[in-house]
Amino acid sequence: xxxxxxxxxxxxxxxxxxxxxxxxxxxxxxxxxxxxxxxxxxxxxxxxxxxxxxxxxxxxxxxxxxxxxxxxxxxxxxxxxxxxxxxxxxxxxxxxxxxxxxxxxxxxxxxxxxxxxxxxxxxxxxxxxxxxxxxxxxxxxxxxxxxxxxxxxxxxxxxxxxxxxxxxxxxxxxxxxxxxxxxxxxxxxxxxxxxxxxxxxxxxxxxxxxxxxxxxxxxxxxxxxxxxxxxxxxxxxxxxxxxxxxxxxxxxxxxxxxxxxxxxxxx
Amino acid sequence: xxxxxxxxxxxxxxxxxxxxxxxxxxxxxxxxxxxxxxxxxxxxxxxxxxxxxxxxxxxxxxxxxxxxxxxxxxxxxxxxxxxxxxxxxxxxxxxxxxxxxxxxxxxxxxxxxxxxxxxxxxxxxxxxxxxxxxxxxxxxxxxxxxxxxxxxxxxxxxxxxxxxxxxxxxxxxxxxxxxxxxxxxxxxxxxxxxxxxxxxxxxxxxxxxxxxxxxxxxxxxxxxxxxxxxxxxxxxxxxxxxxxxxxxxxxxxxxxxxxxxxxxxxx
Numbered sequence: 001x002x003x004x005x006x007x008x009x010x011x012x013x014x015x016x017x018x019x020x021x022x023x024x025x026x027x028x029x030x031x032x033x034x035x036x037x038x039x040x041x042x043x044x045x046x047x048x049x050x051x052x053x054x055x056x057x058x059x060x061x062x063x064x065x066x067x068x069x070x071x072x073x074x075x076x077x078x079x080x081x082x083x084x085x086x087x088x089x090x091x092x093x094x095x096x097x098x099x100x101x102x103x104x105x106x107x108x109x110x111x112x113x114x115x116x117x118x119x120x121x122x123x124x125x126x127x128x129x130x131x132x133x134x135x136x137x138x139x140x141x142x143x144x145x146x147x148x149x150x151x152x153x154x155x156x157x158x159x160x161x162x163x164x165x166x167x168x169x170x171x172x173x174x175x176x177x178x179x180x181x182x183x184x185x186x187x188x189x190x191x192x193x194x195x196x197x198x199x200x201x202x203x204x205x206x207x208x209x210x211x212x213x214x215x216x217x218x219x220x221x222x223x224x225x226x227x228x229x230x231x232x233x234x235x236x237x238x239x240x241x242x243x244x245x246x247x248x249x250x251x252x253x254x255x256x257x258x259x260x261x262x263x264x265x266x267x
Numbered sequence: 268x269x270x271x272x273x274x275x276x277x278x279x280x281x282x283x284x285x286x287x288x289x290x291x292x293x294x295x296x297x298x299x300x301x302x303x304x305x306x307x308x309x310x311x312x313x314x315x316x317x318x319x320x321x322x323x324x325x326x327x328x329x330x331x332x333x334x335x336x337x338x339x340x341x342x343x344x345x346x347x348x349x350x351x352x353x354x355x356x357x358x359x360x361x362x363x364x365x366x367x368x369x370x371x372x373x374x375x376x377x378x379x380x381x382x383x384x385x386x387x388x389x390x391x392x393x394x395x396x397x398x399x400x401x402x403x404x405x406x407x408x409x410x411x412x413x414x415x416x417x418x419x420x421x422x423x424x425x426x427x428x429x430x431x432x433x434x435x436x437x438x439x440x441x442x443x444x445x446x447x448x449x450x451x452x453x454x455x456x457x458x459x460x461x462x463x464x465x466x467x468x469x470x471x472x473x474x475x476x477x478x479x480x481x482x483x484x485x486x487x488x489x490x491x492x493x494x495x496x497x498x499x500x501x502x503x504x505x506x507x508x509x510x511x512x513x514x515x516x517x518x519x520x521x522x523x524x525x526x527x528x529x530x531x532x533x534x
Contacts, residue, residue, distance in 0.1 A: 102422060102426035108372060148421075151419075155419070
């Protein structure tokens with residue numbers, strides 16, 4: 001899975017990354033479904049352990065263009081985990097009160113505590129993406145945010161957080177298909193938002209903003225993964241795999257049991 | 268007032284600072300009371316303007332040893348301001364939920380929004396003071412926090428906050444007098460806490476921890492002031508003066524009025 005990781009201080013040209021990539025997998029969807037099911041079970045086991053140990057904090061950041069598959073990834077990767085220890089934080093258009101504060105204010109509130117997994121569905125990265133593309137603040141303001149973000153995430157990591165960041169990368173063509181599907185399918189029409197077309201028209205500007213974010217904020221302590229996301233089954237596999245492998249490497253243990261439990265008699 | 272400011276990257280030896288200092292003032296208490304009263308009025312005016320302009324954010328950090336006068340400074344300096352735009356955030360012993368998160372988590376929640384003044388009564392600095400002296404986390408953990416704090420405060424400043432940090436500096440002898448007074452005065456006994464004596468016994472360790480914090484975290488964007496605090500009237504004057512002068516330098520303006528207000532007739 002390491003081929004999807006962005007090394008620190010590496011300029012990224014998304015034109016060199018293939019959103020259709022399936023990692024040379026030949027098995028196709030059926031095999032992928034089987035493999036994902038195994039990963040779901042392993043994640044369920046690891047999350048329970050994480051919760052019991054009450055030591056590590058896991059932050060998963062999901063970013064993508066519209067229709068990129070953030071919601072669907074959350075549903076498929078975290079299927080089966082105990083909601084008691086897993087939380088999704090959605091960052092939508094900021095409220096007036098949020099805009100009165102620094103952009104990390106609403107984000108910091110939602111970071112995971114010990115034993116917790118938190119998934120950011122969008123994140124502080126919007127403050128160097130849509131905010132930049134839409135000129136919501138001047139360049140001298142957003143230009144300083146890459147450093148802020150790196151230092152913020154470093155602090156979180158040094159205080160015990162494990163951070164994984166995924167950019168679900170679809171192509172402009174794939175987005176067209178998915179938007180069209182939303183229009184055609186009566187059950188998906190509720191998801192269609194005409195404003196998405198305005199964002200779509202800014203695709204090249206968004207890709208430049210993503211390239212900058214990926215180049216400047218993939219660090220040892222909070223790496224970015226560029227996930228080929230035109231094929232949903234491969235996207236899910238990549239994200240699930242990286243999360244599971246990362247949790248496995250934490251070498252977690254159940255807390256030591258109290259002494260003399262064997263001698264206890266429950267009357 | 269600049270003689271009380273700690274320049275950036277300057278090693279601090281508190282033995283060289285005099286907690287009895289009154290800035291050569293001869294007038295004494297009566298004159299000081301008159302001057303403080305003027306400063307109170309000016310602060311009241313400036314705070315209203317700050318609130319109306321809704322642009323700047325003011326963060327005032329107060330740190331001191333027990334009996335150092337944090338509560339009393341707040342009462343005397345902020346007398347008369349509108350509570351609508353001024354808030355005090357107290358940081359006491361962290362709750363279990365707070366301890367599950369990084370130490371800046373509970374602090375970031377409380378930072379000021381636009382138009383607001385927030386006073387931190389104790390702060391994130393406790394995480395390199397009591398936490399260090401009491402060995403609540405290992406040195407390799409608290410040792411990284413000076414950088415975190417500088418970067419955190421830098422982000423706040425670059426996102427529009429003005430930060431002022433005051434160490435109310437009393438002597439060991441003065442603390443003895445004040446603790447004794449709490450024991451002797453029936454109206455002050457409620458403030459006496461036997462645990463304070465344990466902290467008092469660690470005075471030299473606390474002074475070393477304060478020296479490190481003052482040396483490492485006084486920055487252009489978030490300066491520390493060492494306030495001689497054996498004389499309460501001088502302490503209040505120094506703090507009030509620095510806050511008022513800082514607000515004056517912000518060059519605040521009332522928002523522009525809507526057009527044609529002169530032509531409006533209210534029926």
